[in-house]
Amino acid sequence: MLMSLLQVAFLDQVAWGVFSMEKIGRTSVSLETREAFQNGHRLRIGARAFDMLEVLIQARGKIVTKNQIMSHVWPDLVVEEGNIHVHLSALRKQLGADGRAIQTVPRRGYRLVPLDDDTSVHQSKNSAIPSTSPSIEFEPLPICYTPLIGRENEIGEITSALQDTPVVTLLGPGGAGKTHLAIEAAQSMRANGRVDVCFLSLAPVLRREQVLNAAAEAFGIEPFDELLLLPKLLGAVADRRILLVLDNCEHMLEEAARLTERLVQASANLRVLATSREALRSRNETLHWVAPLATPGVDATHREILACPSVETFLAFAASWTSDLTKEPENVDMIGSVCRQLDGLPLALELAASRARVFGMRQLACEVADDPFRTLIGGRRTAPARQRTLLGMLDWSYQLLGELERVVLHKLAKISGHFHLDHAQTVAAVDRVSKGDVTEAIAGLVSKCLVIRTPGGEKDDYYLLGTTREYALRKLDRPPKIGEGPLERTRHRDRSAEGRSTARASTHFASPGNGRRHRA
Known part of the structure; x- marks a missing residue:
């Protein structure tokens, strides 16, 4: 009751000109009091989201870049770009249908535009937003300023694979150059006049529910009712020859797989080229292994x-x-x-x-x-x-592991060089954990590209990259091992120190050769 009276009093002050209001469709916004109303009801807009709304209103229809938003909303902090998506999504949700007025301009930023049914969106006393809006365009490919070396043949393999299958995932360890290879392959296909290319990086996406909005933004689709967003997206790709480069999928595997399948079902001419440290396991997915670049031997001239x-x-x-x-x-x-x-x-x-x-x-x-x-x-x-x-790259991979996978990784790091699966099962044995579970953990490390498998004769070989092994041996702030007491953890640190000395003295194996392709 008290809140209703305060709202009435506030609106009375507005009516008498005490506060000026900005209009966004049915929404009235006061920058002085940092409040927004729809039909007399106060909207629950968070402080960060209101900061974003404020900078957009003050821009008077001009494009506000992501850097400008971050400087205004987080002036003294260094934050990930994904925070913009979080608060912008919350703001649009609070504005409801009026959230459509916040327009995404691919590769540039955001701005407020008039709604179809309200040409006076947020007009002020002195200025108004232009009623025109740019034509819809896809998110373009990033520019690579260094040449792609040692993978020329792989570009042909990837483009050929995309002729045969709708989804190709470039799979490899962190830092192997998957994104660069995907961009070059996409440029090759576009140069041949085969497709329109759209780039969608999931790196800044922090929450599962943001994936669909990020996809809509990449395809140049203005956000509106969330229930209608997927049909709008599927309609935009229908009957068009499109290559979607879906980058950095490993932390959003289920959502990336679901999005990929829906897009492919909507258009027989659409292709998806994904990059990930783990397979999407989506329907009709073909995997292309991206190995680290070959290194010179110790005795090379x-x-x-x-x-x-x-x-x-x-x-x-x-x-x-x-x-x-x-x-x-x-x-x-x-x-x-x-x-x-x-x-x-x-x-x-x-x-x-x-x-x-x-x-x-x-x-x-x-x-x-x-x-x-x-x-x-x-x-x-x-x-x-x-x-x-380098540490940040490996930390990211480590954070995506399960508890048992982390334990097993630490144990496998004690092995120098290549090893067979039976030896790994023995070394990685964990008290009160079955051999089958340990084997599954090893399989998980292989699928996440932290343990690399190379086909052998009677038995396949496995190994850890030197950087991965060194990381696992050096990581002191690891979670307690399953079934392991304080004494064993102390002994582990002692053995880790010995292992690091051995690692520096050991021979580094050359990287595997060209990418290999197979169906998931």
């Missing part, structure tokens, strides 16, 4: 080192600040060593190349050998947090 794809990639990243890194012969050996220690992972090579500018090759090689996780930092500021450091 300078000519062999310089011809190695991982070394060529390292030099391509370093070309932004130097062109004479290989003039000194000893640098060639050190570059080969760094590429070998980093398993030929393009993300790690990019981080290392940027640090070489700071340390020089001799010191960089020493730093990487001593502690690659402390050394490989300072990635692109615009990259997701997990792609700015």
Whole structure:
């Protein structure tokens, strides 16, 4: 009752001109009191969401970039872009049908536009929003500024696979270059005039319910009633030749698989090229393995080192600040060593190349050998947090593991080099956990690309990348092991220290060859 009286009093003040109101369809907004009303009822808009509404209103119909929103809403904090989607989704939900006035402009930002039934949307005393809106366009592909090296044949394999099957997933460990390969393959298909390309990264999507909204945004579809969003999206792709590049799916596997199947069912001409550290397991999915780049052998000559794809990639990243890194012969050996220690992972090579500018090759090689996780930092500021450091990349993979998978990973890290499954089952045995459950945990690590399987003769080989093994051995803040007491955890730390010494002295195996393709 008291709240109703206060609302009436407030609206009386508005009527007498004490407060000015902005109009968005049926919604009245007061920036002075930070309140919004529909039909006399106060809307429950959170502080962050209202901050977003405020900056959009103040822009008077002009586009507000994501950076401008983040600077206004979180002026003293560094936050992930996904927070915009969270609060914007909440704001649109509170506004109901008027939420359609918040228009997404792909690759640029957001703005307020008039609704179809209200040409005076949020007009102020001095200005009004233009009534025109840009034509619908897909989210374009990101620009890659470095060449794709050592994977030329894979582009042909991927584009060929997309002719035969509606869904191809590029599967590989974190930092292997899946996104770059997907972008190049998509560009190849577009250049041949085969398809329109739409890019959707799930990296900033933090909640499952945001996936559909993110897809609508990528396809240039304005949000409205959530019950009608999926039909609108399916209608937009029907009978069109479209390639959707669905990037960074591993934390939203179920939602990505469901979206993929619905889109493919809606259009026989639509293709999906996904990237993930784990298979989507969607209908008609074909997997393409993206291996780390090949690394030079320990005894490789300078000519062999310089011809190695991982070394060529390292030099391509370093070309932004130097062109004479290989003039000194000893640098060639050190570059080969760094590429070998980093398993030929393009993300790690990019981080290392940027640090070489700071340390020089001799010191960089020493730093990487001593502690690659402390050394490989300072990635692109615009990259997701997990792609700015080697540690962040592996932390992301580790967080996606189940409890038993983490326990087994720590145990398998004690094995140096390649091993067979029966040996892994013995080493990874856990008290009060069945052998079958341990085997399932190993299978889970393989499916998540933290343990790599290579076909052998009678038995397949398994191994951990050197960076993964070092990470597992060094991780001290691990969860307690199942059935393990304090004494055993103390012994583990002692063995981990010994294992790290062995890891540095052991030979690094060359990365697997070209991508392999098979049906899921």
